[in-house]
Amino acid sequence: MTGPLRPAFHEGQVLAAADLSATVEYARGGAARHARHLHEWGIVEGLGLVTQPRTDPLTGVRHVEVSVAAGIAVDGTGREVVVAEPVVLRESDFEEVNGADQSTDEPYPVFLTAADREPAQPAGPVSCSGSATKTRVEESYQILFGRLGDERLAAEQQPPAIGDPPADPPVRWLVLLGYVHWADGHFSGVETAARGVAARFAGVRADTVSARSGALTLRTGTETQEGEPALVLTGGETPNLVFGLYQGGGAVAPLMTVAANGNLTIEGSFGGRMSAGSTLVTSGTATDGMLLPLPSGVTPEQVADGRVVIHVHLTPRIPPLADSALFSPVEATVDADRRVRCRVRVYNPSVNWKQPVEQPGAVDFLVLATVAATNGGG
Template sequence: MTAPLRPAFSEGQVLAAADLAATVEHARAAAARHARALHDWGIADGLGLRTESRTDPATGARFVEVSAAAGLAVDGTGREIVVPAPVVLSEAEFTEVNGADQPTAEPYPVFLIAVDRPQTGTGAVSCGSASAPTRVAESFQIRFGRLGDERLVEEQQPSPVGAPPAEPPVVWWVLLGYVRWTDGHFTAVASTARGVSVRYAGVRADTVAARSGTLSLRTRTAVQEGQPALVLSGEDPPSLVYGLYQGSGAISPLMTVAANGNLTIAGSFSGRISAGSVLVASGTATDGTLLPLPAGVAPQEVADGRVALHVYLTPRVPPSPTGLWSPIEATVDGERRVRCRIRSYDPIAAPGEVVDESGAVDYLVLATVAAAGGAQ
């Protein structure tokens, strides 16, 4: 493939139709290369499948009228596909493709493709020549697929780096979504089926720079209350904030990283224990109680030896008029279950009474992991 050719003109040159066409095609090819190299293809705006409830006058059955919203997509060849107004999906066209299928609850794919439609010119033409197209409408067509045709989307191969946008009969399938079909009518729409979802346009970049000094990432094109956002601010003081949008459009912080590295969180913190660190749990437990693990330690980490436990027990002094008591047992078994027995003696009783009973302990559980490179 040759390098891109840019038309050049000189004074007195006679311009042929091919010269003018080359001027247009150079710009189109440059735009297509930009779209392919710096963006991922897919839906850029709109084009969602929408439903309106309807009633079949003959049977009284409820169904939905499905339409594709106006919008813009960029296919994998870098060509823009513009749908200027909502389009109602044709039940007759669906029947032509899938009408012979047995009834099924499986959703059928709906595709958008680019189509060129030559427009007949109305200007002056040379003597003896027929009226020729002077415009090409860069139009579109919505097509229904058969069950499983959504795989065509994943199997499409990108164009060569220097290729212009696709021209007919080349077809690039853009998935708009799926429709369900029951008793001669559409009944529902979906955006995902059989592991293939609607694809949206993206950006390929190693650097994203904000001109205002603040860079925001959110999960929806519009600000919606309760949706998450990540904001990197270069203002004084700089910060990184993760939070949820409020109704006013402001962000309620859930996690903030300050310029000095301080981390502030609104909820609790949990995670895997890191090498060289120690986690602690303490409290009071009675005989037979299972001691808890420190927060962030999983039982499996203890079982497979990644985390070592150190348990310290101190028997609690029970209330006694005489104060004559002694611990018989204050231990913890392999399941972290406390065994505590207390023996008390009452010398006033006749004869002197010895009583063994369940006791309580104060516990301290330390969970440790050897530092990286430490002794094994």
């Protein structure tokens, strides 16, 4: 198997159409392999589904007009798909694919795929032979509606071989843009995700990311927005790692900071998995029938599978009594579900001198959650 062929020229060579086409294809193939292997395919910029409210002039039904915003995507073959201006989705195209479906609240997927077309106007002069063959190809696109569940097709697509150029039509690669709702013969809304599948955005494959300014920032949006999270790694004289939230001026208010010496500073509380040999405690007051809480950071699953052992201590509380009344606990227990069983007996001769009264009581509780230490003590 040969590698990519790079065109080479010499003085006096007669250049055929194939020679010039090979020059274009060599550069195009290199760009596609770069996009395919150094990046994750998906939406690069724009291409969101945008709605505008409308009213059907015949029926008075309110609906929305859906358009695809201008933008760029790179498909899984490395081909760039450019939508130069907004495109209004045609309801007739949707009905052609899904018009026979029963009415449903489920959204339908919308895909973008590459398409080659001949330009509307010839570019450049006609050849000396008088041939009317066009000398340009418009790298265009096609917007397709899928059936319910077709969003899975995007994830099942397989990339071409390592050295292949970008795929040209009729080979089709689907880029999911989002979903549309359909009701009463019109579009009624849009979604970015449905049935666990969301519109896919382009990413990068890298083992090393370096910053020239001495600070590297990761954030969840293309623009800084107040209240959104950010992760900032800084070098220089005071290197540290900061996780925080953006403030109004674009600065990051630290919530957690790791200094160069390993010191960790956090603004909130700390919780997480219990380490071997550790103990967590919670306490309070509970009445008969209440479930005792677990210490913060302990889950019922950890208790159920034996990773954490629970110890409970109960102390019956003396209820408010008259001076002549007597009190004695009858039961103060907790069952396997951590439900308190507390009964007390109160004898008040001024109310009923014949016999005491049994009633629900309250307890002070102490719940300890422990993890056994290993043989090494850690």
